[in-house]
Structure formats: C-alpha cells, structure tokens
Amino acid sequence: MKQLISLRVNGELYELYVPVHKTLLEVLREDLGLTGTKHGCELGECGACTVLVDGEPVLSCLTLPVEVQGRDIVTVEGLAENSVPHPLQVTFAELNAAQCGYCTPGMLMSAKALLDRNPNPTPEEVREALAGNLCRCTGYVKIVEAVRLAARRLQGDLGNIVEEIERALNEGVVQEPESR
Amino acid sequence: MSTNGYDDRKNRTNLGSHLKKETSVVGRPLMKVDAMAKVTGQATYADDIHLPRMAYARMLPSTQPHARIVRIDTSKAEALPGVLAVITGQDLPIKYGILPVSQDETALAVDKVRFVGEPVAAVAAVDEETAERALELIEVEYEPLKPIMSIEEALEETEVRIQEYGHGGNIHKMVSLQFGDVEEGFAEADYVREDLFFYQGNNHLAMEEHSAVAYYSPDGKLTLWSSTQTPHYVHRALAKVLELPPSRIRVIACHPGGGFGGKSDPFHHEICAAKLAMITGRPVKITLTREEVFYAHRGRHPVLMWVKTGVKKTGEITAMHFRSMLDGGAYGSYGVATTYYTGALQTVTYKIPRYKFEGLRVFTNKPPCGPKRGHGTPQPRFALEIHFDKICEDMGWDPAEWRKQQACEPFSLTANYLRITTIGLKECIDKVVEASGFKEKFRKLPYGRGVGLACSAYLSGANLPIYWNDMPHSGAMVKVDRGGGVTVYCGSTDIGQGSNSVLAYVVAEVLGVRPQDVAVVTADTDLTPVDLGSYSSRVTVMTGNAAIEAAQKVRDQLFQAAADELGTTPDNLEAAGGRIFRRDDPGVGLPFAKAAQLAEARFGTLAAVGSFTPPKTPGRYKGAGVGPSPSYSYTACVVEVEVDPETGWVRVPKVWIAHDIGRALNPILVEGQAEGSVYMGLGEALMEEQVFRRNLHKIPSMLDYKSPTFLETPDIETILVETNDPHGPFGAKEAGQGPLLPVPPALCNAIYDAVGVRIDELPVTPDKILKALERKAKGQEPRVGPERMPEVEWVEPIYVEPPSLEHDPSLVPSANP
Numbered sequence A: 001m002k003q004l005i006s007l008r009v010n011g012e013l014y015e016l017y018v019p020v021h022k023t024l025l026e027v028l029r030e031d032l033g034l035t036g037t038k039h040g041c042e043l044g045e046c047g048a049c050t051v052l053v054d055g056e057p058v059l060s061c062l063t064l065p066v067e068v069q070g071r072d073i074v075t076v077e078g079l080a081e082n083s084v085p086h087p088l089q090v091t092f093a094e095l096n097a098a099q100c101g102y103c104t105p106g107m108l109m110s111a112k113a114l115l116d117r118n119p120n121p122t123p124e125e126v127r128e129a130l131a132g133n134l135c136r137c138t139g140y141v142k143i144v145e146a147v148r149l150a151a152r153r154l155q156g157d158l159g160n161i162v163e164e165i166e167r168a169l170n171e172g173v174v175q176e177p178e179s180r
Numbered sequence B: 001m002s003t004n005g006y007d008d009r010k011n012r013t014n015l016g017s018h019l020k021k022e023t024s025v026v027g028r029p030l031m032k033v034d035a036m037a038k039v040t041g042q043a044t045y046a047d048d049i050h051l052p053r054m055a056y057a058r059m060l061p062s063t064q065p066h067a068r069i070v071r072i073d074t075s076k077a078e079a080l081p082g083v084l085a086v087i088t089g090q091d092l093p094i095k096y097g098i099l100p101v102s103q104d105e106t107a108l109a110v111d112k113v114r115f116v117g118e119p120v121a122a123v124a125a126v127d128e129e130t131a132e133r134a135l136e137l138i139e140v141e142y143e144p145l146k147p148i149m150s151i152e153e154a155l156e157e158t159e160v161r162i163q164e165y166g167h168g169g170n171i172h173k174m175v176s177l178q179f180g181d182v183e184e185g186f187a188e189a190d191y192v193r194e195d196l197f198f199y200q201g202n203n204h205l206a207m208e209e210h211s212a213v214a215y216y217s218p219d220g221k222l223t224l225w226s227s228t229q230t231p232h233y234v235h236r237a238l239a240k241v242l243e244l245p246p247s248r249i250r251v252i253a254c255h256p257g258g259g260f261g262g263k264s265d266p267f268h269h270e271i272c273a274a275k276l277a278m279i280t281g282r283p284v285k286i287t288l289t290r291e292e293v294f295y296a297h298r299g300r301h302p303v304l305m306w307v308k309t310g311v312k313k314t315g316e317i318t319a320m321h322f323r324s325m326l327d328g329g330a331y332g333s334y335g336v337a338t339t340y341y342t343g344a345l346q347t348v349t350y351k352i353p354r355y356k357f358e359g360l361r362v363f364t365n366k367p368p369c370g371p372k373r374g375h376g377t378p379q380p381r382f383a384l385e386i387h388f389d390k391i392c393e394d395m396g397w398d399p400a401e402w403r404k405q406q407a408c409e410p411f412s413l414t415a416n417y418l419r420i421t422t423i424g425l426k427e428c429i430d431k432v433v434e435a436s437g438f439k440e441k442f443r444k445l446p447y448g449r450g451v452g453l454a455c456s457a458y459l460s461g462a463n464l465p466i467y468w469n470d471m472p473h474s475g476a477m478v479k480v481d482r483g484g485g486v487t488v489y490c491g492s493t494d495i496g497q498g499s500n501s502v503l504a505y506v507v508a509e510v511l512g513v514r515p516q517d518v519a520v521v522t523a524d525t526d527l528t529p530v531d532l533g534s535y536s537s538r539v540t541v542m543t544g545n546a547a548i549e550a551a552q553k554v555r556d557q558l559f560q561a562a563a564d565e566l567g568t569t570p571d572n573l574e575a576a577g578g579r580i581f582r583r584d585d586p587g588v589g590l591p592f593a594k595a596a597q598l599a600e601a602r603f604g605t606l607a608a609v610g611s612f613t614p615p616k617t618p619g620r621y622k623g624a625g626v627g628p629s630p631s632y633s634y635t636a637c638v639v640e641v642e643v644d645p646e647t648g649w650v651r652v653p654k655v656w657i658a659h660d661i662g663r664a665l666n667p668i669l670v671e672g673q674a675e676g677s678v679y680m681g682l683g684e685a686l687m688e689e690q691v692f693r694r695n696l697h698k699i700p701s702m703l704d705y706k707s708p709t710f711l712e713t714p715d716i717e718t719i720l721v722e723t724n725d726p727h728g729p730f731g732a733k734e735a736g737q738g739p740l741l742p743v744p745p746a747l748c749n750a751i752y753d754a755v756g757v758r759i760d761e762l763p764v765t766p767d768k769i770l771k772a773l774e775r776k777a778k779g780q781e782p783r784v785g786p787e788r789m790p791e792v793e794w795v796e797p798i799y800v801e802p803p804s805l806e807h808d809p810s811l812v813p814s815a816n817p
C-alpha cells in the first residue's frame, strides 16, 4: 500500500508517494537521492543511519516516514551551510576521525545533537553520547578528539573555515590547546 | 648487488630521495585528500550508486550445512510479475578462487551446498521486495550429507568429504618445514616448555555491507562497481567465470566502507550481479544484508596451536617447534597462504636459530575463512607471546629485558630465510615500557589489576604475487597539465587507510607542489595501471615506490626544460614550494606551471609511468614464497587491565603501543592505523567470535556478535618509532595490520599479572576467567585453554639448513645509487 507523505529534509519540502512500510533510510537514499546517510545493519544496531529529527538523533532504518511528517529532518548533506562545512565536519576531516568514512555521517549527526545540547562535553560525555554509533576503523580515539576540537572552535572565533581546510590539506593540522 | 640472491637494483632509482631529510609534504599531519568528501556524505560507496533502469537482485541462501542439491525449480519465481531473471549454479558453472591452487568456488552452488548461507540461486527484479518474494518461490530439494563442524570432526571423518581435492579426507593443506635440527636444539637447552593455545575465528565486521552494481552495455562491455579492496583480482575472476575478454571488463572499486581483508576475494554477489546484468541488459545491484556478510565471511581462521621452545639459562632460544591446525570453513579462499602464514613470521622478532613448523588446514561446513587484518599471523603471535611470558616467569626473567636481548639483528636473515632490514623493536619496547610505567607496575599492582607486554612483527607487503607472474606488483602513472595540475593514476584501493593520500604526498614531494594540486585517480581497471590490491600491508611501500619512480621521470623532463631557461644543468635544480629553482641560487627559478609549459613544448604531453617489483627472496625451498617482504614493521604493546574476580569481567583502562613505521609519511594516518588495530585486537581478544550451534551461525547480527563501542574502547597512547627503511618510499613501512598482533597476548599476560590465571584461548570471556579462578582455588592448574592437539600423521618435513642470524653488512643497500 502506498501513501502520500510530505517530508521536510534539510529545509526542503518533498512530497512523495511511497509504500507505507518503506523506512526513512530507504526513502532518503532511494527516493530523495540523499545517499550520504549509510546503513550497516538496517536493524537498529550500528548507528550508521543516524539522522536528526527536530534536533534529536534518530535511527532512520527504524523510522517510518509517516512518523516524521511535518518535522525537521537533517541529514549529513544538510550540515554544511551552502558550501561552508560545519566545524564538526572539518575537525573530523582534519584529525582523521573518518577513515573509511562509512560510519561518519551517522557519527556526525549524533555529535551535532550532543554539541547542540552540551556545547562543552567532557571526553566521557562524548563517549556516552556516541556509544550507539559503531566504528570499525578508528578505535574511536580521533572521533572523541574531533568532537572536542569542534566544540572548542564553536565556542570561540570560528575564523575562515575554507582557509582552514586549505591549510589542513597542504600544511597540516595544528591542534589547538585543550581547555576544559 | 649483494649476495644471498638478493638484487636491490630494482629499487635503486628511489634510494636517494627516500632518505632525504628535508621534506615539505612527507611527515606532516595533513588532512587526507578525500577527507572532505567523506565528511560531507559525498564519497561514493557501491550501494550509493543508483543508475537509470537499475534492477535489484537477491541471492537464495542454502538452508543446509552439507547436502546434495537434488532439484531446483525456479519456474514459480520466474512467473512472478516484476522478476527479470533467475539464475542457478548451472548458469555459472566455471570455478574460481583467489588462489590458483584453490579454484574451488562457483558463484552459485552446483550440485552440492557446503554451508548454511551459501548462495544457491539469484533473482533480479524491478525492486528488492519483488526479488525477495521471488526467492521464496524457488523450490530446492536437498539430500543431506553429514555436516562436519570442527577441526576434530574434519580430521576423524575421511569417508564424507566436503571438497574433492586437497591433502586427502577433509584436510585441505598440510605443510611441514624444518630449518636446522630442532631436536639437537632442545637437547642443548637448559629449559624446554610446551604450550597449547586456541584462537577463535571472527568476522571483519566492516561497517559497510558488501555491495556491487553491474552494467552490461549494448557494445558488449561489462562494468562492475564494487566495494572490493582487490579490483584486479575481481577483474580476473569475472573474465574467467563469464568467459569474457578482460579488455571488455571494467572493475571500479568504490570507496569500500571498511575492508580489513573481508573484501579481498572475488565474491558470489559480484559475479551474480554481472551475470544478471548481462542477461537483463539493465544495471543490476546486489547489496548483502548484515546476515549475508557473516556468510560471505573470509574472516579470521580459528586456529589450534602447540608450541615447544628450548632456552638457555642465559636467555637464548635454542630451538622452536610450532604446530597449527586451521579451521578453514567450506572453501579454499586464501587458506593455503594463511596456513603458511601461521608458521612464517615466528622468526622475525626474536632470534630463533632452529625452527620447525607443521601446519594443516581442514575443510568444515562453515562459511569460508580467509584473510583478516594480520592474515594468519595474529594467532601464532598470540601463542608465542604468552608462551614467552610463561618462560620468562618460569626462569625469573624480566619480560621486557628478555625480549630486547633476544631481538633479531638489523639487516640479517632468519632461520627460514626471511630478510630483515631495519628493526626498531628494542626502541618500541623501551618506549612502551617507559610510557606505561611497566617496570613500576608489573607484578606490583594490587590483586585484580595488572599489566602485560607483547611484541610482534608484520610484513610491508608480500614479495610474491597471488598468481605466479614476474610483472610488477604496482604501477603508477603521473601526468602533468600545462596549467600546473598533476594527476596520479594507480590501481590501488583506498579502504580508509589513506592510500590515495599517500600517492598525492609522495608525488607532491617529488615534484615540489602542494598535495591539493595533485588529483588522484585510483582503482579503475580501465583507467589505472595494475596494483594488486589492498592486502598484506603492501600499498604504501609498493604504490609509493611506483609513484615516486613515475614522478621522478616527469621531474627529469621538467628539469631538462627548466635548466636551459635558468642557464644551468638539471642536476643543479630542485623542485619545492611550487617552483623549480637553482640549488646554488634558490632565488633563480620558475613557477612549476611555467616549467611544465616549457617541458611540454619540448617533449610533448607530460606523463610517465613507474612500477614496483619487490626484491627477490633469498629462500630457495618450497613454501619460501610466504613470509618474505621488502621490510618488516615492529610493534610493542602494553595493556593494563582491571579484572573483577567476582564476575570475571575485564576492563581495559589503557593501552600503550609503539610502532616502528620506518617513516611516517603522515603521522595522524599512522596513529589512526595503530588505534584501529588496538581496538580491533581488543574486540577479538574480549568478545568477538564466529560461533556455531547445531550447524548454524549462532549470532549473525551486529548486536549479537558484539563489538567494542566507545565505552569499551580504552585510552590508547600511540608512539611512532622511525627507522628509515631503505626499501620504503621515503623510508616508510606498514602500519595497517602489525599493530593488531601484540594486543591479544598483551591482554592475556596482563590478566595473569592481575589475578594469576592463564587464559590460553580467545576470546577471553568472563566465564573463562571465573572457571580459571575456580580451578586455582581448588589447587588445579589455573588455566583455561585447549587440553590436547588431535593426533595426525604429519608429512616428512622439507629440511633446510638455516643461515647465520647475525647482522650481515652485505644486506644493507647502498644509499647512493
């Protein structure tokens, strides 16, 4: 059975006619072409499919689009502002917190939700908040560092993000001093 | 040219620049070239590909562990509206396999199934749901055969055979090698110890489920996009099975979402997608479910091991005898190589003057095992490092000092003729011992807390290719655009380790441009020169050297053209900072783009190729092909644990790891490999296992299988040791696999330090700790582990007289060409 649904994703409104049992994950990837959101299990076990719904991290593989009609859905594609990436994206890239990068979109969404409610998390708080997102590559070390670095940057002067990326690509990463 | 049959001429061209100290790109903690694509969701993984008219396919799994296929009826499935094609084993009867000696797989089972989950038929349909419904309509009649589910059963059962080839019965492969007279060595020893160990099998659990999309165009060309880490081998397998000329097949490896060895075989779904695309004329996608990934497997082999070592009172090892029995699952995969690997690298860390190895691999009715991070070497390393810890304990030796005293010499041979170049083992031990406070903690922490040390070595790429040939293992092409842009083309696959970035770094370094000005095109068999693939930790060393050679050739042309313009000779020029300038007068120079234009005007289009062939292997015996490498990386690890004697629960607060990387081309990428290895090693040591109950995989889901989350992963302190290896690009060695090896044994050594029990079997689950503690309380041997090794008749060993293990100056390649 198909149903007409309307979704607001990354600020854009979509009207779709999809089978009712199709998951939000499938609709995002297959119907809206937003393939940035990944899947590692489709059973709610890995966190790779995490998106934000009204600012809360949600597993899109366990969510039906009908449940989230009229709410604000944000995927990894919606993190950047136009061509300027979010500081979390930059620190993940700078510190090698994305190796294969497959867990990264989900990880970023959970991290964004964390920083929105707790702008200065301790390493333990980062671990706690991201514990539902599995990563097989990084050993999580650099992910914790990247979230904390982004938190520090978000609280200070962000500077020019595009220049920051250029510097990181050509000259290397300079870790700002830790301040709790 | 040195003796011992080793010819280093092949590498000479690079030696000058490898060792140059002043670098502007190499050694810096740069952002990876593809990092921004990955963090913005723009990197394309195989399942992200959606093509017009694309069909979806699913495969029907066998419900039987071992059975003859009596009948398959696909007619009802074919009649279902929306179904485009149905295929069975009869449509793809040609056998393939990653190793030439184990061509035992078919894309879909023919006549017989050998494990639950083995694909029997495949359906392409307009959508995934229809394909799945069609699978339910396929009728398969099986005639069950006796399932064989363990090493013991496989050795006992000789009548019922899983495969029709191999060593006989259900033994796939048996090897036996002896270097020197070990019995003489044991007789010379002051102390001889024997131990038994078991390392359970486990899955790679890459976050991305395998996926492939195939398209067959009307002009007869097949394109396959895949999550593979070895596109070249997939290319070969497709050509064989589909009987197409290789020139009409294009394999593109997308960004794999994690590999760890799990995506290095040609797979059922890749071949089925291709076949279905050829039949339907539409693009066809197959993405495995997580459950299917557990059946595709190729994970760590379960290995049962026995080791016997003799030592002198003064510490020297006099001889070692090692036996391994591998549970291979139903097919060959890399298993013959794995079997050799369980015996090959024992000799590369500490001096073992006489060494005997006997190993065998059996077939069982389980998903095939293959290579996982460390490929056949973490299991014996686990055994050895615990065994040595016990010997040190028995002899009253300090485990750190003993390991340092027995470390192999730089530029030396081992008993089995592996050629060691640089070795930073002692420095690695010093660094982790110091950073962890090992000396202050070992045998001194309160009951329930402990520290353990272990070391290891791993290869920086296998010297021999998987199929016999004398062509290069890695090729690269560098093209310079008249605008100053540089493109490097290479067949390598970046599985997250950063190999695309390594290509950009070495080329940028040689040409004196910025990494951002280098475009990287990889892993596309139509566009890129062959690289054998991302396995055996070969990529940095082999593609790095190939890319350096190509870049140097282009630079020669740039220098010739620039020299005339700058009124000097090419050897007085240098390329750095986006300029080409005079060494004697650095102010006089040209912008890189200007030099490119002059060179293009003079020589035509600017491009050059480079390639890398590993050095020849000194060993001259059958089996000498597994183990040799251009160089070996070394690792030392200290794990600290807290063991709760009430619950058996193990918590790991911190791990220290020091790794001899040769030279870190980018330290944050190397750290990432070490951290990921520690994490993965702990997962294997504490929880992960591929276990079966009543012939079924017990836990084929991420949740039940269990892997460490943020909360179970400790603090990891990584220390990089640089030894500047003469065979590595700018001195680099591997980092992707070696650092996993010492983690499980260091953990078990720490548990012994904490509560005085030996767990000689992975994973170390709480019940094993409690059982060992209970035995200890009863005055029994405080140990959990295998009690016996099944009796087998080993083949007569090949006897080889070992070389001297001392430092051999003739093995040092001259630094100046």
Ligand code: FES
Residues within 6 Å of the ligand: A038, A039, A040, A041, A042, A043, A044, A045, A046, A047, A048, A049, A050, A059, A060, A061, A062
């Ligand atoms: S895909 Fe794994 S939790 Fe949704």
Ligand code: FES
Residues within 6 Å of the ligand: A097, A098, A099, A100, A101, A102, A103, A104, A134, A135, A136, A137, A138, B207, B257, B258, B496
């Ligand atoms: S970066 Fe590969 S799974 Fe996290």
